[in-house]
Amino acid sequence: METVSVRRTIPGPEAPIRQAMHEIGPFMEAAGFDRVTVDGHQFTIENDVGLLSISLTLQTIDHEAALAYEQLDGIFETMVTWYTLESHDGETTVEATTEFELDASLVGPILDSTVISRQRKKELERQFDYLEAVAREQSR
Numbered sequence: 759m760e761t762v763s764v765r766r767t768i769p770g771p772e773a774p775i776r777q778a779m780h781e782i783g784p785f786m787e788a789a790g791f792d793r794v795t796v797d798g799h800q801f802t803i804e805n806d807v808g809l810l811s812i813s814l815t816l817q818t819i820d821h822e823a824a825l826a827y828e829q830l831d832g833i834f835e836t837m838v839t840w841y842t843l844e845s846h847d848g849e850t851t852v853e854a855t856t857e858f859e860l861d862a863s864l865v866g867p868i869l870d871s872t873v874i875s876r877q878r879k880k881e882l883e884r885q886f887d888y889l890e891a892v893a894r895e896q897s898r
Contacts, residue, residue: 759836760860760871764882765853770893772845775852778892779825779841782818788888789881800830835859852889854882 768775779785782801786794793804804813814832818825823840837858844851856878860871 759857760875761855761857762875762878762882763853763855764879764886765851766883766886766890767849767851768886768890768893769849770897771848772843772850774892774896775850775889776824776843778889785885785888789885791881801827833861835861850893852886854885856882 783794783796786796786801786803789803791803792806793802795802799818800815801817802813802815804811806812812833814834814837815830816827816832817830818827819838820826821840824843826838826840828839829837835858837856839854839856841852841854844853858871858874858878860874
């Protein structure tokens with residue numbers, strides 16, 4: 759099992775950050791996915807990687823975190839992501855963690871855990887940029 763974790767402290771209160779995370783469409787689009795489709799608690803994200811198009815069907819899950827989802831269908835044997843929030847002194851620390859195990863029968867030599875981990879960090883950082891912009895807008 760591979761783990762990718764990213765953490766950032768964002769100036770501002772927790773409530774608008776939490777709300778922005780739960781608007782799944784814009785929050786997933788902020789990660790830079792090429793296509794995002796939301797249907798209730800399920801959503802599909804798609805990314806074009808060269809000649810390959812990767813599609814994941816995900817579902818939000820009950821979890822102690824502020825937001826959590828797992829893969830229902832896609833390139834992973836298992837994949838779960840959760841986001842935690844911690845407020846202190848007018849700031850909110852957001853931490854995102856993705857744990858995944860690649861399905862060897864679906865993934866070729868082009869995609870390995872190092873490539874996936876690097877890409878996932880970029881996606882999470884983009885989402886944090888989005889949350890920071892939301893918090894900045896709320897403070898105006």
